[in-house]
Amino acid sequence: MQITVASGKGGTGKTTIATSLALSLASQAKVRYFDCDVEAPNGHLFLKPEFTESTPAVIRIPQIQAEKCTACGRCVEICEFHALAQVGKNILVFPQLCHGCGSCTWNCPENAIVEVPNPIGTIERGMALENIEFFRGLLTISEPMPTPIIRQLKKRMQPQPNTINIYDAPPGASCSVVETLRGVDFALLVTEPTPFGLHDLKQMLGILSDMDIPCGVVINRDGIGDDSLRETLRDYNIPVLLGVPFDRKLAENLAAGRTLVDVYPGYRDILRELYQQITEIVGGKTK
Amino acid sequence: MKLIISAQNSSLESQVDRRFGRCTWLILFDTDTNLWEAFQNPGVSQSGGAGVAAAQFVVDKKADVVISGDFGPNASRAFQAANVEMLRFTDSTTTVQEAVDHFKQDKLLK
Numbered sequence: 001m002q003i004t005v006a007s008g009k010g011g012t013g014k015t016t017i018a019t020s021l022a023l024s025l026a027s028q029a030k031v032r033y034f035d036c037d038v039e040a041p042n043g044h045l046f047l048k049p050e051f052t053e054s055t056p057a058v059i060r061i062p063q064i065q066a067e068k069c070t071a072c073g074r075c076v077e078i079c080e081f082h083a084l085a086q087v088g089k090n091i092l093v094f095p096q097l098c099h100g101c102g103s104c105t106w107n108c109p110e111n112a113i114v115e116v117p118n119p120i121g122t123i124e125r126g127m128a129l130e131n132i133e134f135f136r137g138l139l140t141i142s143e144p145m146p147t148p149i150i151r152q153l154k155k156r157m158q159p160q161p162n163t164i165n166i167y168d169a170p171p172g173a174s175c176s177v178v179e180t181l182r183g184v185d186f187a188l189l190v191t192e193p194t195p196f197g198l199h200d201l202k203q204m205l206g207i208l209s210d211m212d213i214p215c216g217v218v219i220n221r222d223g224i225g226d227d228s229l230r231e232t233l234r235d236y237n238i239p240v241l242l243g244v245p246f247d248r249k250l251a252e253n254l255a256a257g258r259t260l261v262d263v264y265p266g267y268r269d270i271l272r273e274l275y276q277q278i279t280e281i282v283g284g285k286t287k
Numbered sequence: 288m289k290l291i292i293s294a295q296n297s298s299l300e301s302q303v304d305r306r307f308g309r310c311t312w313l314i315l316f317d318t319d320t321n322l323w324e325a326f327q328n329p330g331v332s333q334s335g336g337a338g339v340a341a342a343q344f345v346v347d348k349k350a351d352v353v354i355s356g357d358f359g360p361n362a363s364r365a366f367q368a369a370n371v372e373m374l375r376f377t378d379s380t381t382t383v384q385e386a387v388d389h390f391k392q393d394k395l396l397k
Contacts, residue, residue, distance in 0.1 A: 076343065082336025085343045087369040094361050097336045 002165040002184040003278065004036075004213075008200025010171030013190045013220035013244070018168040019046040020260040021188075024271035026130040030163045033128065035136035036180040037170040038121060038149045046259045049134035051126035057137060057149045059100030060115035064091045068112035075104035075113065096144050121149045123156060133157075146176040154183075164275075173203040181207070185282045187215040188241070193225035198232060205236055214281050218274075221246040239281070241274050290316045291345045292386045293355040297325035299384040303376055305356025308338035314383050315348055318391065338362035345371060354386050354395060373397075 005018040015037075022033045035043040062075070062084070071089040083097035084104060095118050105113040121139040128134040135156055137149040159165055169180040181187060187208050191197040201217070208215050217233055222243035233240055244250075244260070253263045261267045293310035294301040304310035308330045316323040326348075330341035338358070342365035345353050352372045366373050374395040380386050389395050 082330075082333060082339040082343070085339050085346070085365045087346055087365060090368060092365060092368055094336070094339055094364070097339065097361065 001163075001186070001279065001282070002159050002167070003186045003188055004167040004169050004181050004184045005188045005190060006169035006177055006181065006204060007171060007190045007197075008173055008202075008204040009191065009197050012192045012197055013218070014171070015043055015046065015168055016220070016254060016260050017188065017190050017218050017244075018166055019043055020267060021271050021275065022047065022132050022164075022166050023130055023259060023261050024268040025164050025275055026132050028272070030133070030160075031131075032133045032135065032157055032163060032165045034153055034157075034165065034167045035134075036150045036153060036167050036176070038137035038139040038146045038153070038176070039170060041136045041138060043168050044128075044134065044136060045257050047128035047132055047134055049126040049128035049132075049136075051124045051134075053125040055123050056117075056119045057121040057123050057152050058117040058119050059098065059145075059148045060102065061095050061098045061100060061118040062093055062104045062113045063116045064093065065112045065114060068110050070110055070112070072109065074107055074109060078103050078107045099145065100148060120145060123149065123153050125156070146170065147179045150176055150179040154180075173200060173207060177204075178207060178211070181211060181213060184213060186278050187213050188218060188278070189215055190218045190220055191229065192221045193219055193223075193227075193229040195225075195228070197225070198229045201229070202232070205238065216241040216278065216281065219243045239277075241277055242270065288318045288352065289348070289350045290318065290352045290354060290387065290390060291348060291350040292316065292353075292383050293328070294325070294383050299323060299382065299387070301383050303354075303356075303380055303383055303386055305376065307353075307355035307358050307362055308341045310341070310355065313341065313344065315350065316383075316387050318387070336361070339365060342366060352390070354390065 005014045007014050022031050025031050035041040073086045076084045076086045081097050081099050083094045085092045120143040123137050125135050137153040139146050167180050170176045191201045216239045222245050224246050292314045293304040294312040294314050295304045297312050310328050313326045313328050328341050329344050330337035338361045342362040346369045354374045358373050
């Protein structure tokens with residue numbers, strides 16, 4: 001089973017739910033936690049992994065071999081990310097714009113392009129609380145492109161039977177979130193009953209509908225705001241799987257690095273039940 | 288001498304655009320002939336690399352000088368490599384015509 005925890009709006013409680021879901025399921029299955037918020041990962045603050053492996057995340061960028069290059073400009077023309085420019089007889093490479101797609105290398109009629117690894121971050125692995133296998137990607141500061149790291153992070157561990165992969169997504173509704181969602185069985189959407197929460201959630205629902213991924217919603221800080229979130233979810237026919245009431249004690253403890261199930265152990269059973277509902281929705285879909 | 292100026296519209300009376308990569312129009316003005324021509328900026332609709340796309344256009348047009356509000360690191364690198372001089376509007380430059388006048392009066396900022 002592969003579950004992505006996403007939200008749209010930032011700060012709704014993705015990591016709160018993802019970490020406690022991982023802890024709740026760790027006694028019944030092998031759980032792997034992937035922190036895909038590679039620009040600002042924070043799952044480690046709660047699951048406290050001891051990192052034992054670190055591998056560089058690289059993309060392969062073009063290097064022009066001047067002695068072979070005839071300055072035909074084909075590579076510049078083909079690059080849809082404008083990572084190459086032609087000035088007279090020179091080809092300029094802009095590494096921070098390069099997605100590492102390889103189109104320039106492939107299309108160069110002179111075979112004048114070789115690809116060299118360009119490190120953009122790291123992927124780390126270690127064991128965390130309650131035997132959770134913890135992975136995280138970390139984008140180097142000033143590097144602009146998170147998606148290749150997320151792709152490589154997810155590739156590190158293919159799903160296996162009786163293993164639950166939980167992917168903690170970045171906030172927003174852009175490429176990096178789509179990459180975190182790609183190929184998963186279920187999207188658990190954590191939101192809050194505010195106009196911002198609802199607005200961004202609708203963007204997520206559009207993406208999930210396009211990607212054909214079933215989803216359910218956790219309403220965090222339940223009790224604040226208004227009813228428009230629940231009304232909208234009824235209209236969209238999206239199940240509300242859990243409401244977590246707004247609670248100052250919980251907020252204070254989360255800020256101190258404690259988890260939801262640590263503060264309120266009763267949530268372990270609630271989250272196991274939530275997982276049960278997820279398996280039923282996913283099972284019903286595949287039938 | 289060929290100038291290219293970033294603009295919000297396609298005439299000499301247009302307001303200049305202080306963004307380079309994301310400007311809507313690029314106005315080519317030849318100071319030897321006083322002839323001008325407006326081009327849509329190929330960078331404006333790109334999801335990324337707008338500065339490089341716009342710079343490539345300017346370089347391909349064989350401009351000697353490019354005039355905008357400022358230039359990002361990628362566009363700057365392309366212009367330096369191509370020996371295109373980058374000049375910036377003054378606070379009082381509002382239209383493309385004024386940008387041309389300010390260029391002739393040597394008022395633009397390096």
